Amino acid sequence: xxxxxxxxxxxxxxxxxxxxxxxxxxxxxxxxxxxxxxxxxxxxxxxxxxxxxxxxxxxxxxxxxxxxxxxxxxxxxxxxxxxxxxxxxxxxxxxxxxxxxxxxxxxxxxxxxxxxxxxxxxxxxxxxxxxxxxxxxxxxxxxxxxxxxxxxxxxxxxxxxxxxxxxxxxxxxxxxxxxxxxxxxxxxxxxxxx
Amino acid sequence: xxxxxxxxxxxxxxxxxxxxxxxxxxxxxxxxxxxxxxxxxxxxxxxxxxxxxxxxxxxxxxxxxxxxxxxxxxxxxxxxxxxxxxxxxxxxxxxxxxxxxxxxxxxxxxxxxxxxxxxxxxxxxxxxxxxxxxxxxxxxxxxxxxxxxxxxxxxxxxxxxxxxxxxxxxxxxxxxxxxxxxxxxxxxxxxxxx
DNA sequence: CGAAAATTTGACATGACTCAACTGGAGTGG
DNA sequence: CCACTCCAGTTGAGTCATGTCAAATTTTCG
Numbered sequence: 001x002x003x004x005x006x007x008x009x010x011x012x013x014x015x016x017x018x019x020x021x022x023x024x025x026x027x028x029x030x031x032x033x034x035x036x037x038x039x040x041x042x043x044x045x046x047x048x049x050x051x052x053x054x055x056x057x058x059x060x061x062x063x064x065x066x067x068x069x070x071x072x073x074x075x076x077x078x079x080x081x082x083x084x085x086x087x088x089x090x091x092x093x094x095x096x097x098x099x100x101x102x103x104x105x106x107x108x109x110x111x112x113x114x115x116x117x118x119x120x121x122x123x124x125x126x127x128x129x130x131x132x133x134x135x136x137x138x139x140x141x142x143x144x145x146x147x148x149x150x151x152x153x154x155x156x157x158x159x160x161x162x163x164x165x166x167x168x169x170x171x172x173x174x175x176x177x178x179x180x181x182x183x184x185x186x187x188x189x190x191x192x193x194x
Numbered sequence: 195x196x197x198x199x200x201x202x203x204x205x206x207x208x209x210x211x212x213x214x215x216x217x218x219x220x221x222x223x224x225x226x227x228x229x230x231x232x233x234x235x236x237x238x239x240x241x242x243x244x245x246x247x248x249x250x251x252x253x254x255x256x257x258x259x260x261x262x263x264x265x266x267x268x269x270x271x272x273x274x275x276x277x278x279x280x281x282x283x284x285x286x287x288x289x290x291x292x293x294x295x296x297x298x299x300x301x302x303x304x305x306x307x308x309x310x311x312x313x314x315x316x317x318x319x320x321x322x323x324x325x326x327x328x329x330x331x332x333x334x335x336x337x338x339x340x341x342x343x344x345x346x347x348x349x350x351x352x353x354x355x356x357x358x359x360x361x362x363x364x365x366x367x368x369x370x371x372x373x374x375x376x377x378x379x380x381x382x383x384x385x386x387x388x
Numbered sequence: 389c390g391a392a393a394a395t396t397t398g399a400c401a402t403g404a405c406t407c408a409a410c411t412g413g414a415g416t417g418g
Numbered sequence: 419c420c421a422c423t424c425c426a427g428t429t430g431a432g433t434c435a436t437g438t439c440a441a442a443t444t445t446t447c448g
Contacts, residue, residue: 062336070340072332085329130324135279137331138266142256144338145371146264149436168394177339182436184396343404362426376404378428394445401438411428418421 001031004054005106008078013124021119028112034058034099040081041097047086049107053079056103057166060095061174071174074163080129081105100167149178150186195225198248199300202272207318215313222306228252228293234275235291241280243301247273250297251360254289255368265368268357274323275299294361343372344380 002025009025010017017025029052034040040058041047051058058081060073072095075081086093087110108116116122139159143152156176157164164172169187170180178186196219203219204211211219223246228234234252235241245252252275254267266289269275280287281304302310310316333353337346347370351358358366367377 062340064340070336072336072339084325085332088325130328131278131282134324134328134331137328137335138279141331141335141338142264142266144335145266146256146258170394179437180395181397181438185436188396364426373405374427375406375429379404382428389448391448392446394443396443397441399439401436403434403436405434406432408431409429411426413424413426415424416422418419 001054001104001106002026002029004078005029005052008052009121009125012128013121015121015124017121021121024116024119028116029106029108032105032107034103034105036100036102037098039096039098040105041083041093041095043094043096044092046090047083047093049082049109050087050113051081051097052106052108053077053081054104054106056099056105057101058097058103059100059171060097062095069174071171074167074171074175076162076166100171144177149176149182152176153183153186195248195298195300196220196223198272199223199246202246203315203319206322207315209315209318211315215315218310218313222310223300223302226299226301228297228299230294230296231292233290233292234299235277235287235289237288237290238286240284241277241287243276243303244281244307245275245291246300246302247271247275248298248300250293250299251295252291252297253294253365254291256289263368265365268361268365268369270356270360294365338371343370343376346370347377347380
């Protein structure tokens with residue numbers, strides 16, 4: 001389990017990992033397996049850990065008045081999950097995160113967060129990650145504000161080819177902010193064109 | 195000019211500023227005044243500085259095929275502007291940033307960025323800022339995906355009361371991703387209710 | 389096989405856009 | 419001070435994209 005994360009950090013930082021660093025990572029990150037549909041985080045809880053997905057697939061979503069699930073984020077191998085706002089401010093989260101496939105994750109509890117973050121390689125990785133996430137969010141925001149469902153789906157396929165294969169259409173539809181019926185129609189009208 | 199920024203950093207960091215720090219800030223940040231409608235950043239350029247708005251109001255927007263301006267961000271006093279992606283990756287930006295009011299800004303060129311960021315107080319402030327921006331973006335994304343124009347306008351008023359007073363309706367409409375006509379109708383139907 | 393989940397399809401409703409006209413300031417120059 | 423223009427905002431009619439609801443079909447998986 002931990003080797004995946006160690007490799008992940010190595011690929012995303014300049015600084016080499018010392019054996020102390022590795023020991024800290026193995027101590028701070030607790031492996032946990034989640035079954036399909038099991039919650040990593042539940043609405044109303046305080047998000048007490050960050051999750052590194054070693055294997056599997058998860059959804060982050062909120063639930064509206066009608067009981068509909070509105071998917072905000074999807075994650076698979078080598079992604080992070082958790083509600084950053086709830087984690088940092090220690091306030092109840094409005095999101096659910098659950099496992100779509102059986103998922104192996106490494107849990108970083110708040111207790112160790114500062115210690116781990118003091119590690120140079122980790123902190124370099126985190127800065128890089130923050131930047132990339134910011135860019136991705138900005139892009140998604142722009143798409144979501146200014147573009148049609150069809151264009152958003154296009155952009156999604158191009159920027160997230162890995163996710164397309166791992167989640168069913170109705171989940172992707174919700175991620176894009178359209179109904180499953182609309183996405184189905186978008187797809188069928190494409191088959192005609194090609 | 196610089197006192198505003200220094201105060202801004204003080205309020206957002208634990209660590210006190212040394213006189214060396216202050217000297218560095220005064221050296222690294224170049225004051226510049228922009229007239230109404232003057233560009234801070236133009237589509238196709240590489241974003242060579244980050245802007246701290248001391249006074250005034252700016253818009254960040256992209257232009258679509260039809261020549262329509264799609265506003266992605268608005269900024270006023272004590273906000274940062276610039277295209278982070280273009281700045282970091284040194285790639286041409288797809289955005290324009292221009293002054294909506296006459297604007298005083300402090301320009302931090304890339305040359306000094308690392309040096310300034312090595313300052314503890316600044317870096318603390320930056321982490322805080324990144325977090326808050328992340329939360330705000332996440333919130334806006336959620337609104338934009340799952341909510342009607344009416345609800346988005348509501349949320350906008352609540353979370354950005356300062357911006358409401360500084361920009362005309364058609365600018366806010368574009369920020370929300372609706373036409374000015376739609377926003378006008380939303381507002382008039384509210385007057386009836388109350 | 390049989391049940392549950394996912395996708396497709398159709399009919400219809402509706403929110404938001406487009407286009408065009410009109411109103412009402414806010415400046416500006418004579 | 420008036421005429422003129424520019425810009426923001428409003429209003430109406432028609433259209434289009436997407437949502438809703440209900441049913442049929444296909445796929446998945448125990």
